[in-house]
Amino acid sequence: MGVIEKIRQPRVAARGTVATPEPLPLDSIIRGDCIAAMRALPAKSVDMIFADPPYNLQLGGELFRPDGTHVDAVTDDWDKFDSLKHYDAFTRAWLAEAHRILKDDGTIWVIGSYHNIYRVGAAVQDLGYWILNDIVWRKANPMPNFRGTRFTNAHETLIWASKGEKAKYTFNYRSMKTLNDELQMRSDWEFPICGGQERLKRDGVKVHPTQKPEALLYRILLACTKPGDVVLDPFFGTGTTGAVARRLGRSWIGIEREEDYIAAAEQRIAAALPLDESALATMQSPRAAPKVAFGVLVENAYLTPGAVLTDAKRRFRATIRADGSLLSDCGAIGSIHKLGATVQNAPACNGWSFWHYESDGKLAPIDALRQTYLLATQP
Amino acid sequence: MGVIEKIRQPRVAARGTVATPEPLPLDSIIRGDCIAAMRALPAKSVDMIFADPPYNLQLGGELFRPDGTHVDAVTDDWDKFDSLKHYDAFTRAWLAEAHRILKDDGTIWVIGSYHNIYRVGAAVQDLGYWILNDIVWRKANPMPNFRGTRFTNAHETLIWASKGEKAKYTFNYRSMKTLNDELQMRSDWEFPICGGQERLKRDGVKVHPTQKPEALLYRILLACTKPGDVVLDPFFGTGTTGAVARRLGRSWIGIEREEDYIAAAEQRIAAALPLDESALATMQSPRAAPKVAFGVLVENAYLTPGAVLTDAKRRFRATIRADGSLLSDCGAIGSIHKLGATVQNAPACNGWSFWHYESDGKLAPIDALRQTYLLATQP
DNA sequence: AGCACTCATGAATCGGAAA
């Protein structure tokens, strides 16, 4: 359980409703097959799904490094499918259940490599999901191509999709921009592969062959969920999703059928410390610059009513009025944004960058005055 | 025409064969629909196909920047498809023709974004192609997400595939490693989007909405073709593929139906200067050292029959015999590679790096002697 | 403690020609 109250419980799980499906098994691992387990969950009940399905690698023989050592590949049965057809059927089955379980404003993330991601992406689209982005996880330290026969396979792909073209969804734009040093977060992310202390081992052997780095889930949950949201991971493995969800004050549900993985996941998540509420609030909307109305600059005498603003090329002129509205030469009146759009005959306009004031014979955007005001007034 | 002789003409185009299909229209643009044009080309006749198909963007309304300027999105008629079904049918049709036209040891490259690449990738696999890598083109200067509703879409994806799982293909490993500062070339490439002098414009308006940077094609052609190879681009546009192919001494065939694009492409390619043969040779196989048999070192007295080699830790010993074979202490006999594998009980071994000789009390790999020999004998 | 060095290892569709 995270530290944040679960205030967004699905209605279907509330007491006293006529239909009384199972309440959501929050913050716990469901044992068993992922499709069967998802069928038992109520419709429109989770805010986000993160899925790391089998990749269907279809590896051939053994592979040795140039120094003769053996490469420990993914040979687990859960990654084996008889054919692309079988893999497609499996993929469509679990993606369809996921669509049913997702709230209408929920989103899904799926990770894969070139072996399977095209099957997954096509199924996602066919099932009516609407792809919002695909994201490239660039591995800082990938395994080389030992035989020198191809390019080093140095990335994996994630697909982020909403339930449909018109569906709403959560995207914490400010959090991402802050995380990326005040530049928009791009669709290519770099992380090291999971190793070191984070990599779960038992008797020196990795517990799970494909454990994902927590940094990856951290960014995803921070970007696309709110505190208290419910995150489902149908291929839970050793519980990276659960551990990060708990740290970030999100609820989680895992589905897993291998007892070894479940045991490791439970121990790991129990040890994950939730961040305190104030830290979460900070991350939710960090450094969100306080909004300044244009009128405040007038009130504070940064600009004087009656003064004239122009665009950068002095094609358009407008007079400042006492309430912070503008009056153009042609008689139109409006806010800095509205009037900027009107005079340009454009559908929209950012008045802060469009309108300029004159100072020492030079034109500067009024946004510069806003910055000056912020610097003078912020603690 | 590149400067390199076309020595790999398809046999079907040779004179005097019973079946006399059209000879390949090398270094020219075929006017018309890409599927129809491909049907007229002979089977197994081209070495590589680069395809930049319509992206099926299905943009809704118009898009404006925050400053009100219009974003010239891809709204041309050729990029509209009624549905995913139509797009899939189109994709499978041209990919099937491409498969027929490709030589058995040829490869195909297709570029796309999340709007279409999953359709393309699934079709590629369904048609029997074997994906070798997917490559991420990270745009150094992508267009921001103006509305702040998603991650900046900062990459496009390329799929590289052979004709089948067992098919051979060209991959100039050394060229790529050299190009990447002596590290293996990874699957994530960074280039700026096409702009500046390279961007074709007419009356200040860009001729083609999605002109690809030449650097992208340069790397692809350098990696996966040989001088004189025939490269087909079924969505030729303004001819980036042709311009780079000519510079690199490859032959090219373009298919395009828009006369405006054809005119721009022809002018552009005519201005592209082919590199001279020596420059191409260097890039083709840089530092490709001639092979030296171990026995040659013995013949030339770099090592003496009867001398003893060991591994780096002196765990294993072997005596050099007059014919260049080795005799281990336990009585096994074999080549430097074979005996190295035998004594280590390993499936394979590079004898050049495994076996060491002693010089001034220090051990050095016998590969050092090979280098010395090469330096002494190469002009 | 700190540095230098060795060694292990990670979602991998990983050879090809001659006999």
Added chain:
DNA sequence: ATTTCCGATTCATGAGTGC
């Protein structure tokens, strides 16, 4: 088709060891 043999081939990171 199968086998044999030759020869080409790795980057970043962390843990462990030794000085």
